[in-house]
Amino acid sequence: MTATPALVPAMAPVTRSAASMAEDVVLDVEDLSVSFVSPQGIVPAAREVSFEVRRGETLAMVGESGSGKSVTSLAILRLTPPAPQCRIEGRVRLRAGDRRVHDLLALPEARMRELRGSAAAMVFQEPMTSLNPVHKIGDQIAEAVRFHSALSKRGALDRAAELLDLVGIPDVRRRMSSYPHQLSGGMRQRVMIAIALSCEPVLLIADEPTTALDVTIQAQILELLHDLQQRTQMALLFITHNLGVVAEIADRVIVMYAGRVVEEAAVLPLFKRPLMPYTQGLLRSVPRLDLAGRRCDELAAIPGNVPDPLALPPGCSFAPRCAHRVPELCDARVPLLEGAGAEHFVRCARWASLAEGAPP
């Protein structure tokens, strides 16, 4: 679906074994492309995104606004707008709690609905608006419990109280009969997490769950997610644009740019030795408090803007903003996602020479 498909040779070196999923892989996304049909043309929001998340692992998906993070996560659960406005291609496989593998994009809607919430759940960015303002907290959690279980109303309410306790909400019985507007933002996000966990999903997708919260609450929520993951061994797909949060919670990171995965690595190698110039720029643009005592330069920023999704450059999407651009190399074709070490992948035509030439 890219502009120059003929120039992209077989993806064999990067696509993981397509046939079978390793036993500990919970979510396997292969060449997922999502595009929206708009009056101006077809807008590719995510392009050939591939990754996998394993049991008990946290995969962070990082990128600027509009890089396709949220669209990818919504497409996994098939929550994007229906077919004529939005096209999804590729393959998404999920290993549910009973170890059965489901091909999510091929499932009928009714089967998909059964998996949503029970096998894969989602926590959204805005805790202020993700709860229904007219229902009590306890009822909302109990409702979620009852979507996928045969519990009685009373049993579901007991389970809701248990869940609220699990996510660290004090005075559970009183909170159960509170309305969302009576809770603080951090508490509401805890409630959202409780709802997401209600059916013990194997995969939790958290779409910027801490962005709307202030910093101290952020830390508490991150810790809570980490604790819960330790306990339940669920896989966590954590979407954020906050690199500080990534460093804190992630095991592995994928960096998205203009709808594509541009780098994938374990968290330490990525922070220590980012290979893609975009990732390097991102890391440089984080304000560093520890440097304040020394010399306080102006905050480094990546020049230019995210490309217009309707007029993407023919080659590397980042080339127009890249300091290391070599026109004949970078603009010729979209670089492949190449292996650059153990579990380290980078989509840059010059990564090898850059790594040699200028070690960070």
Add this chain to the structure above:
Amino acid sequence: MTSPVGAIDGPPAKPALTSRWDSPALRRFRRHRLAVFGAVTILVLTLACIVGPFLLPFTDTFIDIRQRFAPPLSGAHVLGTDQLGRDMLARLLMAGRISLAVGFAAMAISMVIGVCVGLVAGYYGGAIGAVLMRFVDAMLCFPSIFLLLAVSAFIHPGVETIILLIAFTAWMEVARIVEAQIKALRERDFAVAAEALGASDARVMIRELLPNAIAPIVVAATLNVAHAILAESYISFLGYGIQPPTPSWGNMLDNAQGYLTSAPWLAMLPGAMITLAVTSFNFIGDGLRDALDPRTDAR
């Protein structure tokens, strides 16, 4: 959410247990004098219509030919009698039963139709929504009074058919209100969140979205009762509605036409009842509109 750590463990923003009678909405409603007046009037009127006929010494069909055209406050008949010597108070209360029942029943049916159409159209949008809403537009184009008259000329008029007729000409406004509300609510995060938890379409529509649209629906329902009472009066007045001897405020008016100069109370009393009931419902509607819209507090 602004206070960082304390907010997590601290007390909630408001005490969790406020009595429903103390809610801000009810306080706003109580401030609306005319609405309170309307609510009290409707309550009294409804009770009187239900209980009254059992307490009166006359039934609405009891004919006392010697007491024809007795004026109000002139003897045993408090509100006088009509051309057949029937007690006006008994007739007004029995007619009230019919008229109010028609009003409430027609409202209920038109609400069900309107809410269903609006929900489906607003939730699915696209082709389904367009077809449904264009149908609503087409229905709105008919002048409903003429439609009512034309249809009631063909079918046997009775209480049930009048209710259905009025309901079928009154649901479109509701459908439009609900559609607009649901369209806006559909985009809210909690709708997507419910879907992400595996809620079915029907569940999202009824459990998540509809309760959030209840305020304008309640207002529309109140105004719909007034409309239905008025519509019933029109049709009955024109002779196509509730048929004598069953009294309704409309056909009592019709009946009074011939005696407008000799016995004006025959027209004035049912006219006053219609006015009282309709304006009361309209006041309640206005009051509810203000009470259920939290922004009115900011004035």
